[in-house]
Amino acid sequence: MNRSSFCLHALRASGLCIALLHLAAGTAMAQADYPSKPIRIIVQYQAGGSADALARLVGDGLSKRLKQPVVVENRSGAGGIIGTDYVAKSAPDGYTVLLSVPGPIAANLALYKKLPYDPRTDLRHVSDIASTRTIMVVHPSVPAQDFKGLVEAVRKAPGKYAMGSWGPGVQPHQMQVFMDKTYGTQTLHAAYKGESPMAVDLLSGVIQMTVGSISTFQPYVTAGKLRAIAVPGAQRAKAAPSVPTFAEQGYKDDIFMLMAPTSLLVPSKTPDAIVEKLSREVAAVVKQPDVQKRIEDMGAEPIGNAPAEATAAYKAFLPVSLKLTRATGVTLD
Incomplete structure (x- = not known):
């Protein structure tokens, strides 16, 4: 390689390094500034149900703490598949969050021959909000x-x-x-x-x-x-x-x-820093006395745990749920 070629390669390499550094810095800044725009909580069922009410309660608390609007959006249909798939395929930036009851992320794995998402790999847990009795x-x-x-x-x-x-x-x-x-x-x-x-x-x-x-x-x-x-x-x-x-x-x-919680989840590639921050804020909302009372008035029991705890609970619940679902003999296309 002659000197001019070497210099050209060096310039290209340094340019790439600078670009990567800028990208990393931008990503870090975006995570540090999170949230800088409204957050959407996707509910898999129609407005008016218990999941919708819980999402609106938590969303209101998060909005006050994060100083950003938190909007509840109902994407119902197909046994929760539509809303779940929407979040699973959303940008992993913490601005599209799923509030899920157990069925779409557990029983559906046994009910449907083919799902457009896999909750075990396409989503990650932020926090269990409450155990809905x-x-x-x-x-x-x-x-x-x-x-x-x-x-x-x-x-x-x-x-x-x-x-x-x-x-x-x-x-x-x-x-x-x-x-x-x-x-x-x-x-x-x-x-x-x-x-x-x-x-x-x-x-x-x-x-x-x-x-x-x-x-x-x-x-x-x-x-x-x-x-x-x-x-x-x-x-x-x-x-x-x-x-x-x-x-x-x-x-x-x-x-x-068997009991299972209503949980908050995000796309699996959402950065740890965002997941951890969102989880801390959710826990702070759920632990407020007035929020706890309203959750209990809904017939649920507040949790507000950390991502690792929510993930462990899901892994323990999943095999039992699948066994019970398969016992019904029902499969859907």
Whole structure:
């Protein structure tokens, strides 16, 4: 190589180094300035549900702390796939965040033969916001005061009782299939597009039972329009302290114990600095006494953990969720 060629290569190399340094400096500055524009929280379901309410509560708190607007955007459809895929394919810059219930990032892996995203590799956890507690409720015409009584009543009337759910393979559907396989009942499954239409049909007696969020169904229980049977989990729910757990009634199978949080996630390549900052701010919001009370009033229990803790909880929950979902025998295209 002659001297002029060597100098040319050296200049090009130094130019590349300078460009890389500028890029690195720009990236670092962008992370340090985060957020410098509005953040969007994507919810996979329609406005008005428990996930939407939780997103708006957290978004309002984050907006005040981060001094930037935090906008909740509902991208519903396809069992949560549309909203989840949108975030998974968004720029990994912390400005598009997913608030997800368990189904789209767990059960969907077993339900769908092919997903446009893989929650295990395309998303990363920022924080678990809250554990959304569910409750089994029945129409007042059902002659049962507890779960044992419900099983007996259903067994005596094959084909008469229908379990409502907000989609194939989700918790109430899993429980309906488990009851049929384990206790010899013959029940029907009625899938809805959300809890609101499901609640309407339960109140009118079109369906006889379901498992759904405490925030949706506890007011009807209090008003005497529905009867509470049990809550899943190891402990009673704070929002329904008089309702015993399945475990207290002697039912301790995974289906009756499993609980999962509503979580915040971002695209997997989002920088650590942004994830950590967002997680700290979320935790600070969730730990505010007024926010905790409002979360509990929704029938949920606040968490606000760190990314590593949220990731570990997801990895522990996932195999159990997949097992229960596959047991329903449902697969979707």
